Amino acid sequence: MENPNNASRRNFFKTGAALGASLMAAPAFSNLSTAKEQAPKENNGLPNFTKRRTLGSGKHSLEVSALGLGCMGMSYHRSFVPDRNRMIALLRKAAEMGVTLFDTAEVYGPYVNEELVGEALAPLRKDVLISSKFGFNIENGQMAGLNSKPDHIRSVVEQSLKRLRTDHIDLLYQHRVDPNVPIEDVAGTVKDLIAEGKVRRFGLSEASSENIRKAHAVQPVTALQSEYSLMWRKVEDDALKVCEELGIGFVPYSPLCRGYLTGLINERTKFIASNDNRATLPRYQPDAIVANWAMIDVLTEFGNHRGYTVAQVALAYLLAQKPWIVPIPGTTKQAHLQENLWSAEIEFTVDELKQLTEAVSKITVVGDRYTGQSAQQVKN
Numbered sequence: 001m002e003n004p005n006n007a008s009r010r011n012f013f014k015t016g017a018a019l020g021a022s023l024m025a026a027p028a029f030s031n032l033s034t035a036k037e038q039a040p041k042e043n044n045g046l047p048n049f050t051k052r053r054t055l056g057s058g059k060h061s062l063e064v065s066a067l068g069l070g071c072m073g074m075s076y077h078r079s080f081v082p083d084r085n086r087m088i089a090l091l092r093k094a095a096e097m098g099v100t101l102f103d104t105a106e107v108y109g110p111y112v113n114e115e116l117v118g119e120a121l122a123p124l125r126k127d128v129l130i131s132s133k134f135g136f137n138i139e140n141g142q143m144a145g146l147n148s149k150p151d152h153i154r155s156v157v158e159q160s161l162k163r164l165r166t167d168h169i170d171l172l173y174q175h176r177v178d179p180n181v182p183i184e185d186v187a188g189t190v191k192d193l194i195a196e197g198k199v200r201r202f203g204l205s206e207a208s209s210e211n212i213r214k215a216h217a218v219q220p221v222t223a224l225q226s227e228y229s230l231m232w233r234k235v236e237d238d239a240l241k242v243c244e245e246l247g248i249g250f251v252p253y254s255p256l257c258r259g260y261l262t263g264l265i266n267e268r269t270k271f272i273a274s275n276d277n278r279a280t281l282p283r284y285q286p287d288a289i290v291a292n293w294a295m296i297d298v299l300t301e302f303g304n305h306r307g308y309t310v311a312q313v314a315l316a317y318l319l320a321q322k323p324w325i326v327p328i329p330g331t332t333k334q335a336h337l338q339e340n341l342w343s344a345e346i347e348f349t350v351d352e353l354k355q356l357t358e359a360v361s362k363i364t365v366v367g368d369r370y371t372g373q374s375a376q377q378v379k380n
């Protein structure tokens with residue numbers, strides 16, 4: 001049977017070629033309404049994004065769009081907070097374009113990001129999947145340490161369900177492992193929430209291999225969401241191997257290294273410290289930005305020869321590693337969303353992937369990805 005991905009890929013190129021040809025052939029004062037009628041109706045004339053991937057195994061699996069949408073930056077940690085109504089429109093547009101996985105968390109804002117996602121997706125709820133996360137105390141609007149005590153998980157889920165305007169969370173992650181609560185108790189609590197229908201699938205974020213195994217033995221884990229990009233490939237040595245062995249999906253967060261792997265951040269870029277962790281993270285300081293530019297050079301060179309942008313090469317590299325990897329790049333712009341989704345159409349040859357991997361492996365990335373408490377919390 002023909003692979004549906006190939007079919008949609010061919011249609012995508014066919015449509016692109018037809019559109020391109022009609023644009024080139026059109027006289028200067030062509031009849032616009034005729035051009036409109038000829039274009040496919042979906043997504044302003046562009047074909048919808050139909051690629052799908054499966055996270056997790058058997059009855060704990062979840063079929064999702066090959067890329068999800070990270071919603072955090074629409075309200076939190078990415079400097080400027082765009083107009084809320086625009087973000088609601090973008091979230092709905094993303095669903096219309098074919099994105100089915102939307103990622104948020106209690107702490108994004110806190111709370112306001114879940115509220116945004118809840119309001120935007122309520123009318124489309126049956127067509128989309130929402131992932132959210134628990135695991136922190138929140139005091140005076142700030143994160144105040146880890147908390148995965150069973151009662152706390154239950155109370156966070158009740159509040160998240162209200163903010164998300166739904167009766168279930170499709171994929172519920174523990175945001176960070178709490179060393180004070182046995183991971184088996186966390187998995188057991190989520191197992192109960194699944195039995196009650198309030199949660200559909202269980203996920204972990206930045207958990208060690210040991211904790212993944214312990215949790216998975218109590219409640220099968222559908223996905224591990226951890227940082228993974230060409231600027232942070234450590235998961236290739238450990239987490240990806242455990243996921244493969246146990247049949248767990250992998251969701252790379254910050255797959256564009258918080259915007260660096262687009263080539264649009266440079267040493268003059270200003271981050272608004274009150275709402276952007278990049279203002280203090282070592283990797284986004286001017287010296288590191290310059291020192292790491294070799295990575296942008298490699299991706300630019302590779303992409304220029306093939307007609308891809310830096311961001312597309314960066315995302316396609318992740319997608320090419322395993323069929324159960326589903327990156328969740330964040331964006332506040334429809335143009336970037338479209339660009340990112342197109343990365344799923346890229347299929348490297350074996351030689352291309354080898355060439356790209358060899359080139360990026362020669363680069364030593366400068367600047368830690370986290371510092372202080374945040375660095376400690378990704379070691380559990």
Ligand SMILES: NC(=O)c1ccc[n+]([C@@H]2O[C@H](COP(=O)([O-])OP(=O)(O)OC[C@H]3O[C@@H](n4cnc5c(N)ncnc54)[C@H](OP(=O)(O)O)[C@@H]3O)[C@@H](O)[C@H]2O)c1
Pocket residue numbers: 069070071072073078103104175205225226252253254255256257258259260262264311328329330331332333335336337339340
């Ligand atoms: N589990 C965890 O602990 C954890 C931690 C961090 C993040 N996350 C999740 O992962 C998601 C994504 O991570 P992230 O936002 O940290 O990093 P990211 O997806 O690597 O990068 C997002 C940044 O890249 C820019 N961008 C995206 N596409 C672009 C394109 N095609 N061209 C130019 N710029 C582009 C965005 O700006 P524009 O808005 O201008 O496009 C935004 O500033 C979050 O939304 C969140 O859901 C999870």
